[in-house]
Amino acid sequence: MNVWLWALAALATLLLAAYALRAAGRAATAGAPAFRDMTFAVAFGYVLAAAALAGGVWLWVQPGAVFFRWAVQFFAMATAAAFLFRLAGRHVGTEATRKAFRQMPLTAAFGLLTILLYAxxxxxxxxLAPYGQSEVVGAVNMLPGGDPATGGDPAHPLGTDQIGRDLMSRLIYGAQNTVGIAFATTCIAFFLGGSLGFLAATIGGWLDNLLARAVDVLMAIPSLIFALLLMTIASAWAGNQQWQLTLYMVIIIAVIDSTRVFRLARAVGQSIVVMDYIEAAKLRGEGLGYLIFREILPNATAPLLAEFGLRFCFVFLTIAALSFLGVGIQPPLADWGTMVRDLAQFINFAAFSPLAAALPLMAAGAIALLTVAVNFVVDWMLHRSSGLKD
Known part of the structure; x- marks a missing residue:
């Protein structure tokens, strides 16, 4: 009850401050348009932003707000890196790339830089990795930082896991395995879903109805639960062959995700096949392959590229989730989802040692950072393809 009272009191204070800000501004500026035309919602937004800034400053000076300070420092460094990357892109490269960088927002520059670093x-x-991804190299559960006084080791800057494997090496190999497998799976899903979608849009008739109804059935099932069910069955088929289970995972996720690609490709294809140049190609006697790859696909590139980024994010998160549950990428391959699961117990020690809690957060942060970066780039690509102006 006290929490609700405090929340209501804080809200009332903010509302009163917004009213006072607008009234004081109008009185001090003799009714200047900036304050005279200001709505109450805008004034409340200014007050809320000021309150958030003050709260951030207060939180920064608190001794226990280690993770908040890390987040602010990372945000500042990421902003500076994105600005310098965009500035360099405006002066290096072809005229087309320089023009793209001149029109690129800072968020897209950050996303593109992050994707390049991951690649x-x-x-x-x-x-880059100093040790093998499954090599036991030191004492167990070393903390990051490399300071022996806090339980670290200079030879292992990010610490070691519960069996003595170097976490920096596993994070680096995790990029190769998690991101690489997710990229390959997305490519397979796009090849399968895009081909069938364009085929259904071009031929139409009973084939279109059959494929569309089959896709509707698959999309009615929650994808993560469906993938988990199929992976449980596949684990029995794979037995002790861990590489087979990883292969089954790629096939299962690619087939499930191809249904979303099919819908987009079919919708885009149906809007293209009615164009005059498609009719002209048919009258010339062009075959099905020519129509799809020479006429439809080039005109569907922009929405498909944007969808590729979104589907990659979903596939990437699905693989990480399955690995976290123990049915995804299997040892000895390093995987970020598996790392989060293996190191999750260190979250319980956050109140005593922030460095201990940082062990699982490194892999989780790598997953979240790539997802955000890809979404930034996809948003920019959609904005460019739509022809909208800032």
Missing amino acids: VTAIFADI
């Missing part, structure tokens, strides 16, 4: 890490994981 480089995944491609050169064997070179």
Whole structure:
């Protein structure tokens, strides 16, 4: 009850402050348009932003707000890195790329830079990682930071896990495995769903109805639960062959996710096949393959590329979730979802040692950061393809 009273009192204070701000501004500026035309909602937004800023400053000086300070510092460094990356892109490269960087918002620059860093890490994981992904190299449960006084080791800057594997190496290899497998799965899903979608849109008739109804049935089932059910069955088929279970996971997720791609490809294809140039190609006697790959696909690239980013995020999160549940990417491969599961118990020690709680948060943060980055880039691509102006 006291919590609700405090919340109501805080809300009333903010509302009163917003009213006072607008009234004081109108009186002090003799009815200047900026205050005269200001709505109460805008004034409340200003007061709420000021209150949030004051609360952030207060939280920053609290001794126990370690994670908040880390988050603010990361945000500042990410903003600076995105600004410098966009600035460099405006002066390097072709005229088309320089124009794209000039029109690129800071969020898209951050997302693109993050994706590039993840891609480089995944491609050169064997070179960047100081140890093998399943190599036991030191004492167990070393804390990050590399300071022996706080339970760390300079040889393992991010610490070790419960069996003595280097966490920095596993994070790097996790980019190669988690991101690489998610990218391959998304490509398979797009090839399968896109091909069937364009085929259904071009041929139509009974084939279109059959494929559309089959996709409706698959989409009616929650995808994560369906994938978990099929992976449980596949684990019995795979037996002790861990690579087979990973292969089954790729096939299952690709088939499930291809239903979403099918719907988009079919809808876009149906809007293209009625165009005059498609009719002209049919009158010339062009075959089905020519119509799909030379006429429909080039005109459907923009929405498909944006959808590819969104589907990659869903596939990436699905693989991480299945690995967290123990039926995804299997050992000895390093995977971020598995790392979160193995290190989750350290969250209980956050009140005593923030560094201990940081162990599972590193893998979870890697998952969240890539998801946010891809969404930033996809939003920018959709904005560009829509032709809207800022």
